[in-house]
Amino acid sequence: MKKILAFIFAITLGVMIILSLSNNELFTDFGDTNHYDGISSGYITSEVGGDEEPALVPVNIVTGILVDYRGFDTLGEVTVLFVSSIGVALLLGVASPKRINLNFKPNFMLSVGSRALFGVMFLTGIYIVLHAKTSPGGSFPGGAMIASSILILYLSNDTFRTDVSKFKLGKSLAASGFVLVGLIGLLFTGEFLANFHPFIMDTILVLIAIDVAGGIVGIIDNFLTEERV
Amino acid sequence: MSEFLASLEFINYIEMVVSVLLVVLAIFTLTMKSLIKSVLFLSSLSMLSVVSFVLLKAPDVAITEAVIGSGLVTTLFVFTLLYVHQKERDVS
Amino acid sequence: MLLYASVLLIVIGLYGLLTNRNVIKIILSLNVLEIGLNIFIITVGFLDLEEAIAPIITLQQRASVIVVDPLPQALVLTAIVIGVGTTAIGLSLAKKMYDKYHTFNLDEMGEE
Known part of the structure; x- marks a missing residue:
């Protein structure tokens, strides 16, 4: 009975979404959007940011929206990741941590191969972060890729634990550095997170990457450690 | 021959196949009895959504979903299940 | 096609969220919905045109080239990263529940 009710409820929701999409003047059909009338055209032609020099406008418009035009949203998003990392540490953290014994003995090929893969993944992450202005990617996947390279090291060795305190310090410094960069913009131009020098955007990208990497490494470490008996 | 291939409009066929597979994999994810199989089907669903993001011309989102949705979320699920497996073995 | 597939994914995720009694399955349904x-x-924000390209163009070309809408892509980018945070919190809660009740099933937890 409960399952039938849930089925009816879910199907009704789907039908209502599809009905509200068709023949709606406010909501265009699939592949027929007219975003050049709205706010997006301002982002695409960079009118929103004012009359800027070409050096200040990134080629990748998505990065421009994330870091420049909607930088305040990104600051909130970084805060959410920070808080969720703290929440996981609060739920799973212990006083004297030790690796969970998985009874998994990696053979020679796996441990050497994963160490070689670590370097490749780490450098790819840094490359993606540094080229976020000109190529697809950005600081979120770059930071996550750096965290994944640390995860590879966790899998290659049964007793490995990274120095989590350094990642925690980097995460906290990056989150405060983000606010500091915003305050620098406030000081010089009167706008929070103002983009008046090409260096500003690069700094914000690196800071976001450090924050994401620190947060995810903290979460992974909390999942793989337990109380020392 | 090449004109014939171009006239088929392959991108639409890819889109149809990806759409059907997305729904099938989502149903598999929620109906599998074993939890680890569900997790692996979620990972493949994530990977297919990467293809759909590329078809929708969103390369940034595609890279992010490939790294985070398909990699990190899966490892978090697997770590939780490994921990439970470990506890069950300790008890018995 | 992809529009209807995504609506179906939302429906499937919602159905799984309402009917499953296993904590891990609930978090999996949440991920499918997401x-x-x-x-x-x-x-x-998709434009179904041959000449519409991904939003990576220089400032000089911007007046002449048609691109897809970049704003939904930026919003989804943040949504994916927040999704990891919520999944991690949910899984750590599930782990704590298992430590206390030795089961993932919500019905069996209530009997204790």
């Missing part, structure tokens, strides 16, 4: 929602938001 993937469907992300594809849906991206389709909102």
Whole structure:
């Protein structure tokens, strides 16, 4: 009975979404959007940011929206990741941590191969972060890729634990550095997170990457450690 | 021959196949009895959504979903299940 | 096609969220719902034209080239990263529940 009710409820929701999409003047059909009338055209032609020099406008418009035009949203998003990392540490953290014994003995090929893969993944992450202005990617996947390279090291060795305190310090410094960069913009131009020098955007990208990497490494470490008996 | 291939409009066929597979994999994810199989089907669903993001011309989102949705979320699920497996073995 | 597939994914995720009694299955349904929602938001900004390209162009070309809407892509990018945070919190809660009740099933937990 409960399952039938849930089925009816879910199907009704789907039908209502599809009905509200068709023949709606406010909501265009699939592949027929007219975003050049709205706010997006301002982002695409960079009118929103004012009359800027070409050096200040990134080629990748998505990065421009994330870091420049909607930088305040990104600051909130970084805060959410920070808080969720703290929440996981609060739920799973212990006083004297030790690796969970998985009874998994990696053979020679796996441990050497994963160490070689670590370097490749780490450098790819840094490359993606540094080229976020000109190529697809950005600081979120770059930071996550750096965290994944640390995860590879966790899998290659049964007793490995990274120095989590350094990642925690980097995460906290990056989150405060983000606010500091915003305050620098406030000081010089009167706008929070103002983009008046090409260096500003690069700094914000690196800071976001450090924050994401620190947060995810903290979460992974909390999942793989337990109380020392 | 090449004109014939171009006239088929392959991108639409890819889109149809990806759409059907997305729904099938989502149903598999929620109906599998074993939890680890569900997790692996979620990972493949994530990977297919990467293809759909590329078809929708969103390369940034595609890279992010490939790294985070398909990699990190899966490892978090697997770590939780490994921990439970470990506890069950300790008890018995 | 992808629009209807994403709506179906949302429906499947919601159904799984309402009917499953296993904590891990509930978090899995939440992830399925999230993937469907992300594809849906991206389709909102999609332009089905041959000449429409991904939003990576220089400032000089911007007046002449048609691009897809970049704003939904930026919003989805943040949504994916927040999704990891919520999944991690949910899984750590599930782990704590298992430590206390030795089961993932919500019905069996209530009997204790």
